[in-house]
Structures are given as structure tokens and as C-alpha cells.
Amino acid sequence: xxxxxxxxxxxxxxxxxxxxxxxxxxxxxxxxxxxxxxxxxxxxxxxxxxxxxxxxxxxxxxxxxxxxxxxxxxxxxxxxxxxxxxxxxxxxxxxxxxxxxxxxxxxxxxxxxxxxxxxxxxxxxxxxxxxxxxxxxxxxxxxxxxxxxxxxxxxxxxxxxxxxxxxxxxxxxxxxxxxxxxxxxxxxxxxxxxxxxxxxxxxxxxxxxxxxxxxxxxxxxxxxxxxxxxxxxxxxxxxxxxxxxxxxxxxxxxxxxxxxxxxxxxxxxxxxxxxxxxxxxxxxxxxxxxxxxxxxxxxxxxxxxxxxxxxxxxxxxxxxxxxxxxxxxxxxxxxxxxxxxxxxxxxxxxxxxxxxxxxxxxxxxxxxxxxxxxxxxxxxxxxxxxxxxxxxxxxxxxxxxxxxxxxxxxxxxxxxxxxxxxxxxxx
Amino acid sequence: xxxxxxxxxxxxxxxxxxxxxxxxxxxxxxxxxxxxxxxxxxxxxxxxxxxxxxxxxxxxxxxxxxxxxxxxxxxxxxxxxxxxxxxxxxxxxxxxxxxxxxxxxxxxxxxxxxxxxxxxxxxxxxxxxxxxxxxxxxxxxxxxxxxxxxxxxxxxxxxxxxxxxxxxxxxxxxxxxxxxxxxxxxxxxxxxxxxxxxxxxxxxxxxxxxxxxxxxxxxxxxxxxxxxxxxxxxxxxxxxxxxxxxxxxxxxxxxxxxxxxxxxxxxxxxxxxxxxxxxxxxxxxxxxxxxxxxxxxxxxxxxxxxxxxxxxxxxxxxxxxxxxxxxxxxxxxxxxxxxxxxxxxxxxxxxxxxxxxxxxxxxxxxxxxxxxxxxxxxxxxxxxxxxxxxxxxxxxxxxxxxxxxxxxxxxxxxxxxxxxxxxxxxx
Numbered sequence: 001x002x003x004x005x006x007x008x009x010x011x012x013x014x015x016x017x018x019x020x021x022x023x024x025x026x027x028x029x030x031x032x033x034x035x036x037x038x039x040x041x042x043x044x045x046x047x048x049x050x051x052x053x054x055x056x057x058x059x060x061x062x063x064x065x066x067x068x069x070x071x072x073x074x075x076x077x078x079x080x081x082x083x084x085x086x087x088x089x090x091x092x093x094x095x096x097x098x099x100x101x102x103x104x105x106x107x108x109x110x111x112x113x114x115x116x117x118x119x120x121x122x123x124x125x126x127x128x129x130x131x132x133x134x135x136x137x138x139x140x141x142x143x144x145x146x147x148x149x150x151x152x153x154x155x156x157x158x159x160x161x162x163x164x165x166x167x168x169x170x171x172x173x174x175x176x177x178x179x180x181x182x183x184x185x186x187x188x189x190x191x192x193x194x195x196x197x198x199x200x201x202x203x204x205x206x207x208x209x210x211x212x213x214x215x216x217x218x219x220x221x222x223x224x225x226x227x228x229x230x231x232x233x234x235x236x237x238x239x240x241x242x243x244x245x246x247x248x249x250x251x252x253x254x255x256x257x258x259x260x261x262x263x264x265x266x267x268x269x270x271x272x273x274x275x276x277x278x279x280x281x282x283x284x285x286x287x288x289x290x291x292x293x294x295x296x297x298x299x300x301x302x303x304x305x306x307x308x309x310x311x312x313x314x315x316x317x318x319x320x321x322x323x324x325x326x327x328x329x330x331x332x333x334x335x336x337x338x339x340x341x342x343x344x345x346x347x348x349x350x351x352x353x354x355x356x357x358x359x360x361x362x363x364x365x366x367x368x369x370x371x372x373x374x375x376x377x378x379x380x381x382x383x384x385x386x387x388x389x390x391x392x393x394x395x396x397x398x399x400x401x402x403x404x405x406x407x408x409x410x411x412x413x414x415x416x417x418x419x420x421x422x423x424x425x426x427x
Numbered sequence: 428x429x430x431x432x433x434x435x436x437x438x439x440x441x442x443x444x445x446x447x448x449x450x451x452x453x454x455x456x457x458x459x460x461x462x463x464x465x466x467x468x469x470x471x472x473x474x475x476x477x478x479x480x481x482x483x484x485x486x487x488x489x490x491x492x493x494x495x496x497x498x499x500x501x502x503x504x505x506x507x508x509x510x511x512x513x514x515x516x517x518x519x520x521x522x523x524x525x526x527x528x529x530x531x532x533x534x535x536x537x538x539x540x541x542x543x544x545x546x547x548x549x550x551x552x553x554x555x556x557x558x559x560x561x562x563x564x565x566x567x568x569x570x571x572x573x574x575x576x577x578x579x580x581x582x583x584x585x586x587x588x589x590x591x592x593x594x595x596x597x598x599x600x601x602x603x604x605x606x607x608x609x610x611x612x613x614x615x616x617x618x619x620x621x622x623x624x625x626x627x628x629x630x631x632x633x634x635x636x637x638x639x640x641x642x643x644x645x646x647x648x649x650x651x652x653x654x655x656x657x658x659x660x661x662x663x664x665x666x667x668x669x670x671x672x673x674x675x676x677x678x679x680x681x682x683x684x685x686x687x688x689x690x691x692x693x694x695x696x697x698x699x700x701x702x703x704x705x706x707x708x709x710x711x712x713x714x715x716x717x718x719x720x721x722x723x724x725x726x727x728x729x730x731x732x733x734x735x736x737x738x739x740x741x742x743x744x745x746x747x748x749x750x751x752x753x754x755x756x757x758x759x760x761x762x763x764x765x766x767x768x769x770x771x772x773x774x775x776x777x778x779x780x781x782x783x784x785x786x787x788x789x790x791x792x793x794x795x796x797x798x799x800x801x802x803x804x805x806x807x808x809x810x811x812x813x814x815x816x817x818x819x820x821x822x823x824x825x826x827x828x829x830x831x832x833x834x835x836x837x838x839x840x841x842x843x844x845x846x847x848x849x850x851x852x853x854x
Contacts, residue, residue, distance in 0.1 A: 067714035182650055190651030223609055223673040224617030230676040230716050234708045238701065241665055246650040249657040269700025273742045274665065276696060280739060281661045284765060287494035289657050312707060315700045319742075338711060 001359045003349045004390025008099045009367040009376075011149070011309050012213070012264045012331035015104040015140060016061050016084040017047075019077075025131035030124050034131065035108070044075040047108040049128075050119055058084065059107045063093070063335030064401065070337040084335045087143045094147060095396040097342035098389030099332060100367065101378050103149035103211075104140065105178055105264065106132070111216035112180040113153030117188075122157065129155050133165065137174050146378035146387075149370070151176035151211065156188065159195060163202035170206035175375045177203065178211045178264075181243035185217035191250040200256045209307065209373050213264035214240045233338075237267035241274050244306060248278060248298050249291065253305045260373065262307040265333065268316030271308060271323045275299040303327060307373055311338055312347055317355040325361050329370050342401040345389045428786045430776045431817025435526045436794040436803075438576070438736050439640070439691045439758035442531040442567055443488050443511040444474075446504075452558035457551050461558065462535070471502040474535040476555075477546055485511065486534045490520070490762030491828065497764040511762045514570045521574060522823040524769035525816030526759060527794065528805050530576035530638075531567065532605055532691065533559070538643035539607040540580030549584060556582050560592065564601050573808035576801045578603035578638065583615065586622060590629035597633035602802040604630065605638045605691075608670035612644035618677040627683045636734065636800050640691035641667045660765075664694035668701050671733060675705060675725050676718065680732045687800065689734040692760065695743030698735060698750045702726040730754060734800055738765055739774055744782040752788050756797050769828040772816045 022034035035049035037057075047054040055075065062070045064081045077085060083093035094102060109115045109132065119125035133152040141148035152169045154162040154177055166177055180186055189195035203210055214220075214236050221235040240263050247253065247261060278298035282291060293301055303324040309331040310316050316323060330348060333339040340347045352362050371377060378387060385391065449461035462476035464484075474481040482502065489497045491508045504512060510520035521529060536542045536559065546552035560579040568575035579596045581589040581604055593604055607613055616622035630637055641647075641663050648662040667690050674680065674688060705725035709718060720728055730751040736758040737743050743750060757775060760766040767774045779789050798804060805814060812818065 067711065070712065070715040184651035190653055192651060192653045192655070221669055223669055224611035224619060226617055226619045227673060228619070228676050228716060228718065230708055230712060230718050231672045233712055233716075234672040234676070234701075234704055235669055237704065238665070238668055238697070242648055242650055242662060245658045245661040246654060249655050249661070267700065267704070269703060270665070270697050273694065273696025273700075273740070274661075276739075276741055277661055277664065277694070280765075281657055284494065285497065285657060285660055288497040289655060289660075291655065291657050312703075313700070314703055315746075338707075 001349075001352075001362055002390075003345055004388060004393075006098070006345055006349060006362065006389050007367045007384070007387050008330065008332075008345055008348075008389060009149070009370040009378075010099055010102040010332035010334070011262065011329045011370050011374075013102040013104045013334045014059065014061070014107060014336060015090075015136075016058055016077075016080060016107050016335070018085040019045075021135050022128075022131050025134055027127050030127050033124055034128065039076070045077050046075075049115070050124075052115075052118075054108050054115065057108065058335075060337055061107075061335040062337045063339065063341055067337075081335065087140055091144050091147050092396050092399050093334070093341070093401070095392040096399045096401045097332070097334070098345040098393055099334075099341075100382075100387045100392060101147050101149060101370075101376070102332060102334070103151050103176060103370075103374065104136075105151070105211075105213055106136075106153055109153055110218070111213040111264075112156065112178055112186075114156055114180065114186055114216075114218065117156045117186065119157075125157070126155055126161060129153055129165065130168075133169060133174075137169065137172050146381035149176060149374045149376045150174040151178055153178055154199070156180070156183075156186065159197070159199040163198045166199065166202040166206055166208055170208060173375075175206065175208045176211060177208050178213060178216070180216045181212035181214065181240060181263075182217040182219065182246065185219045191246050191252055194251070196252075197255070200252060200259055204256050204258050207375065209260045209262050211262045211264045212240070212243055214266060237265060238270055240266035241270055244274065244302065245278070247306070248302050253301055254293070257304075259305060260307055261305055262309070262329075262373070264309065265311075265331065265338075266308060267313055268308045268310045268323055268328055269313045269319075271302075271316065272319040275302060275322060278302065307369070311344075312340060312351065314351050314355065317351055317357055320357070320361055325364055326369060328365050329373075330365050428776075428779075428789055429817075430772055431815060431820075433525070433772055433776060433789065433816045434794045434811070434814050435757065435759075435772055435775075435816060436576070436797040436805075437526055437529040437759035437761070438689065438756045438797050438801075440529040440531045440761045441486065441488070441534060441763060442517075442563075443485055443504075443507060443534050443762070445512040446472075448562050449555075449558050452561055454554050457554050460551055461555065466503070472504050473502075476542070477551075479542070479545075481535045481542065484535060485762075487764055488534075488762040489764045490766065490768055494764075508762065514567055518571050518574050519823050519826050520761070520768070520828070522819040523826040523828045524759070524761070525772040525820055526761075526768075527809075527814045527819060528574050528576060528797075528803070529759060529761070530578050530603060530797075530801065531563075532578070532638075532640055533563075533580055536580055537645070538640040538691075539583065539605055539613075541583055541607065541613055541643075541645065544583045544613065546584075552584070553582055553588060556580055556592065557595075560596060560601075564596065564599050573805035576603060576797070576803045577601040578605055580605055581626070583607070583610075583613065586624070586626040590625045593626065593629040593633055593635050597635060600802075602633060602635045603638060604635050605640060605643070607643045608639035608641065608667060608690075609644040609646065609673065612646045618673050618679055621678070623679075624682070627679060627686055631683050631685050634802065636687045636689050638689045638691045639667070639670055641693060664692060665697055667693035668697055671701065671729065672705070674733070675728050680728055681720070684731075686732060687734055688732055689736070689800070691736065692738075692758065692765075693735060694740055695735045695737045695750055695755055696740045696746075698729075698743065699746040702729060702749060705729060734796070738771075739767060739778070741778050741782065744778055744784055747784070747788055752791055753796060755792050756800075757792050
């Protein structure tokens, strides 16, 4: 396949929420209590809500910067590309990067919406979550409906309310829910509890995918307080194998045989070994641990339920059959520093050629799997021939992808420790 | 290569210490304070030391049992095969399993000897460690010197004293030290501190390998208190990637360019992806994190310093070049429940055939790498042709490897939770 003929859908990008998000979306009695953006005397833009201040509004939103200027900055809208928070600019950046469509995880509410877990007033927090989800579906995704896969955030404090929100969203055409990779880390009942069953039931009924993004429990792998941050960056995707193991051996897949869970930003190259390890664990230990999958092996259970994705993964591309080629998607991670935007198509195409990925498999990875999982059909709106890397880039010829004037406002800052980064990344 | 012609050296087995270990090995003034074995009214054999009682003497020593009887049992010597603690019986079990030689990690002191970290009296604890190491080198390994690679435990509270012990052991022909995979988890300075430099200096000077066994920091991956124990078993080897990342990005390899670290029981199939992830982390982030390996990539740093091993690892065998075939060994894990004893040679040989491992590479993995790393030369004592799987098994024809009369004393026990298992496995 030619590079220009690929059709790219990313299942893991990020939106930096614009200040106007809640305007006109909250019930009148709560209008004054909606989260809002303020600018600190130091020049940082921060969200405030319920007495809390959420720093690092950009969460590593560095797209467009030279790598020397990567960091947990920026902390102000003026330090970011407008594509981080402006849907019209975002779509131009996507086109310049050859990307047809994306699914965006939240920033200030955390990947799993756990910011709202601490509220005292559940009626207020439910109103905030519904307003957030309406904005995400109607404005962020609805403005260019062929360019974004909608995804809602849950009401983590209440599986029944979350189930109702899943059904409400599904009626609006949304089949994707972000969740946490380990509720137990948030002080909630674990995946081994029946607590979540009402939510799982709604997910199954509405064919909604449960997306668990790395770090969404607020726990990233920190080996030591004085470890360089490279350690945490290296380990991020590998540690989602903990969530995969937790789920495979849990009651969730046994009780809900059609549920689908996506390991967001989890990578794929570790999976072939992980599947061997699952099956060996079953072989050696099930006689005394009592595990039973009705004759299936745990690697089959994994492939029946778990969706995976990668930014760049040469090892995974060599093992597509073991991982399950219908379970693999591509992701871009715009605007974070692990992203290859705007040259991600070149990176993937080069690896596909190197490892002999067939055109049929490449189509599955780049867009077909994502369209099927998330009930997303951009071709119903935009003719397929206008959805390719080449067609999209031609539309925005001249768009400046190297623009980083947005970073000129960057302030001097002291050295950032791994502890600071972990706290920020999971705030 | 024929199965019978393989020569098998395991770099990770386990000794269950016999009750007489400290007899005659302690200074007179401490003779009464040595750790000792007592039998509880419930029939458990336990080590007692410094007011502490260390349960689960067998630490999962289930060799010979049917899989239905695996567990964190046995808790008494009468519940184990004699080969767990009796060197003469051990050697027969090794021969029956086709294994020429093994390196054994401790049981009751923990894999890293951290039991002695809590002592008030450092003179006493130093005497205990020296007595332990003398017993291990002189009796456990010295009785059949061609059958065991000696390995000492450190004095974790003191890098200088540990350095002296490394030099004392090296003078006795021992070039292997067990350590923890994360000293920070034990409340000690991390791998990023200069605190350990005197120990690293001694290791480098004596060409001693630093072995970090999974779980040796006392931290195993527990996702939730109610998770089934299959979760923890699955994740054990993968989580040693945290230690590998910690070390690769640390000052240790920069300051000590010839130091070698073995990831004991860490497996190998996750490594190709891990190396990609290391290099991508460097590519994307070093400009702002400031990492610098003098022009090398972190994957090269990994291969220059890190030794790996596997029990059974089809994915690893397909990626020997990336991992580095001079850095891979085989391990047996006798007498624990992940071991394939006594049919490990059959398992490895079958996989080597399936994945086309050359005879030269198989020799490296089965014995040549281990001999080089640990300065261990069994052929100087035992003619090489008598060291093969076939020759060893012929010597002990009739030895009963299915004997599990030792488990008939097994008592009924209540269901074991993952929390119990984790506590026990890391006691």
C-alpha cells in the first residue's frame, strides 16, 4: 500500500478542554458551581472546581515544539498549539498529520474522570459529568462528526448512574466509555467485585467499549523518588499488563461474555509473552487455584475481550497473529510527547513495509478495527477516497506543523523530579 | 542436537535451608543467637531468629507433588522431597532431571537476605550472614563442587561490609551475589544513589554477578486484595522490567562500565518490546530529560550489562538476536511450582526444535553463558561427556521423581488469599 492511500484512525488522542466547556450546559441551580478556568498571578491557566485547583492544564501538550522544549509544561493556553483545545484547529492538525479521525481522552478531569469522585454533592457531580459528556459528544465530536469518535466519562461513585449515562450516550450514538485500569487503586471495589455489574450490563447491552488508559488509576510505576523520569516513561505501557492480568482472571469476562475492554496507550509488543505467561500459569497452577474458563485457555479469553493499540511497535507487528489482528489498532497520542505527529503515517508505513504487514492487516490496524469496535462510520459522511493520508494532507497544504510560537511564552522552571511528573501526569 | 546431548545448568533454583545450617559456624559468643528451626504445636517447622518467626519454610517447595497439591505449603520438612534441603538427595533429583548444575537462592533469609536487615546488633547479623555464606559455599556447593554455582547473600545494611564479604567470597571462588531488585522498596538508598558504590566497586573488581530475583524487594504485583492469586503468578516475571528500567537509566552502569546484573526468574519474551521502548524513550525524550550514554542507545546499555534467564519462553527464543544470545540463560526453579522438573530438558529441547535454535545458541543458553558469567567450570572436575542429560539420567536410573509420599502429611488448610500468598512469598 502506498503511504498516501492509508486511512488513519487514532484510538488514543487527548483533548485539552477549552474554558467555555460548561457554558450553557449546566442546570441553572449549579451554573455557578461548574468547573472554571482561572489564570494565576504566575500566568498559569488552571481549572478550579469544588475548592480544588488542577494545575498543568496541558498535561504534556507539547505538539509542535522542538523536543528540547518537551516537559510537563505547558501550563497556559498560550503555550500550546491551538489544536490542543480548538476543534477547528485540531481538525487542521489532524489533516496535516494525515489522520482522518481520533478518539480523545479527557485532560483536567483525569483520564477516568476521577476528579469528580471526591465531590460531596453527587447531584452536582452528576450534572458536571453530564455536561462534560454533552460537550464532548455534541461539540468536540459533533462539529466534524466524521473526524472524532465520541467517548464519555463515567460517574465513578455509582455504577447504576454510570450505566444510565452509558445508555444516554449510546442513544446519542456514543459507544465508548473511559474508565480506570484499576478501581481498587482509587479506593473503589475491584474488578473482582460484583459492584460494577450494573455498569457492565449497560456496556454489553449498548455495545460500548470500556477504555482503560494507562495511568487512569492515578498509579504510575515509580521505582524510587530519585529515579530519573525516563524510568517512568519507559514503563508506562508495560504496566498496563497488570490491568490485563487482573481482568483476564477476574469474573468480568466470565459473567459478561461479550464485553470488550481496550488497553489505551498500552502498546502490543509485550503481549505475545504475556499470553504465553497466562497459559503457562493456567497449565501449572489451575489445579490448585481453581481457575476455570470452561475449557478455554486464558490467551483465548484475552483475545476474545481485549482490544489493544500502539503508537509505534515493531515487535507487535511481527506477532500480529498471536495478538490477534482483529484486536489491534493504531493510536497517535496527540498532543503528548510520545506522539509522532505529524509524521506518524510515515513511521507506521515504514514499519509495515519492513515487517511485511499485508494490506488487509494494515487496513484493520489503521481504521477497520476502530470503526467496528466503536460503531463509527466516517465514510457515511465523507467519501472514502477523501479520507486518505494523501487527500487529507492536500486539503491543508500550507498548514504550519512546525509552528511553535505557542511555546515562546514558556517560563524558566526548576528541574522536575519524577515525583513531580507522576503527580502531574495523574493529577 | 539430541535431547540426551544437552548440558543443562540452571541459574535459578532454590535451597530450603536444613536445620543444622549454623551448627559450628557461628562465633562462640553468638552461638546461642543463631537462627534455629523449631516445630510449632501445629506441626509446622519454622525458623526463629531475633524474636521473629519465619513461617512457610518451604516457600512453595512442591517438587514431586501432583499439581492439585501445589500451594504455599509445605510448612514442614516432612512435607517436602528431601532434595529440597538435603544436598545428596538434591544432586540425585538434579541428575534425574538431566541437570548438571544449579545456582540456588536462599529461602528463609528471603531472596536478598533482607531478614537480617532489621537486626539491632550489626555484629551479630554480620556473623549470621558470614555463617550462612560459609555453609552455602562450603557445604551446599562444596560437597559436589561440579554441581552447584555458589552465591552469597549481602549485608544489606552496609555497602562497605557487603563489599568485604564479596571479596572474601571471591577468594573462595564465589562470583555471585544475590541482592534486591529495588533497594528503595526496602527503605534503603535507591540505585540512583552513590550509597552503594563501595559494593559495586567490589563486584566489578572480583567479576561478581549481581543477581536480582523477582520479589526480592518484598514487593510483588498485587492489583487488589481480592484478586485471585493467578494474577500475581502471571505478573511475576514481567514486573522485573521495572528493575531493568531503573538500572538502565541509573548511574550504576555509567559509573561501573563492566558491572553485570542478572534478572533472576525474569523471563525473556518481554525484552524485545522493552528494548524498543527504551530506545523510543531515549529518542523522544532525552533532549529534555538530559539522559546521555555517550552516544550509545539504552538498548545497547541493557545488552552490555544485563543477563537474563527463562524457565520456558517460546517468544524469547524467537528473538535471541535482539535480546543478545550471550545474555540468555536457562533456569529450572526447582523445587517451586513454576518448575518443569524433572522434564525441563524435554520442554526446552522441543521449543528449540520448533523455533530453529542453532546448536551453538542452545549450548550458550543451556550452559556456556552461565559458566562464563559465574566463573564456573564443572568440566575441570567431571568429564564433559558425563555432564549431559543422558549421562546424568543414566547414573540415577530408578530414582523416583514421582515420589510424593512427602506430601501425605499435608494438613487441611483454609482457602489462601492473594494477600496471604504475597506475604508468604516475600516473607
